[in-house]
Amino acid sequence: xxxxxxxxxxxxxxxxxxxxxxxxxxxxxxxxxxxxxxxxxxxxxxxxxxxxxxxxxxxxxxxxxxxxxxxxxxxxxxxxxxxxxxxxxxxxx
Numbered sequence: 001x002x003x004x005x006x007x008x009x010x011x012x013x014x015x016x017x018x019x020x021x022x023x024x025x026x027x028x029x030x031x032x033x034x035x036x037x038x039x040x041x042x043x044x045x046x047x048x049x050x051x052x053x054x055x056x057x058x059x060x061x062x063x064x065x066x067x068x069x070x071x072x073x074x075x076x077x078x079x080x081x082x083x084x085x086x087x088x089x090x091x092x093x
Contacts, residue, residue: 001054001092002061008049009083011036016080024073027053029060047085058091065089 012020017034025032034051055061064070077084 001056002058003055003090003092004053004061004065005086005088005090006051007047007085007087008051009047009085011049012080012082020073020076020080024069024076025051025053027055027060027064027067027069030055030064061089 021032021034025034031054032051033054034049037045037047037050039045053064055064074087
C-alpha cells in the first residue's frame with residue numbers, strides 16, 4: 001500500500017477546500033481522505049490539517065503522481081496560498 005501524506009500549517013477554508021477536493025482529489029485508482037488535526041501526544045500539534053491519498057499498489061501510485069490531477073492539485077494549493085508543512089510518500093508494509 002502506498003500513501004501521499006500532506007500536512008498543512010493552517011486549515012484551508014472549507015468552501016475553497018471542497019472545490020479543491022472535487023477538482024483534484026478524485027484519483028481513479030485510489031482513495032482520498034482529509035480532516036482537521038485535533039491534537040498531539042505531547043505538546044501542541046505542529047499542523048492544523050491532514051490529507052492523504054492511498055493506493056493499493058505501486059502502479060496506481062506512480063500513475064497518480066505523474067498525472068495532471070496531482071500536479072494541478074499542487075498548483076491550486078499554491079495559487080490559493082495554503083501553507084503546506086510537507087508532502088511525503090510512504091510505502092506501508
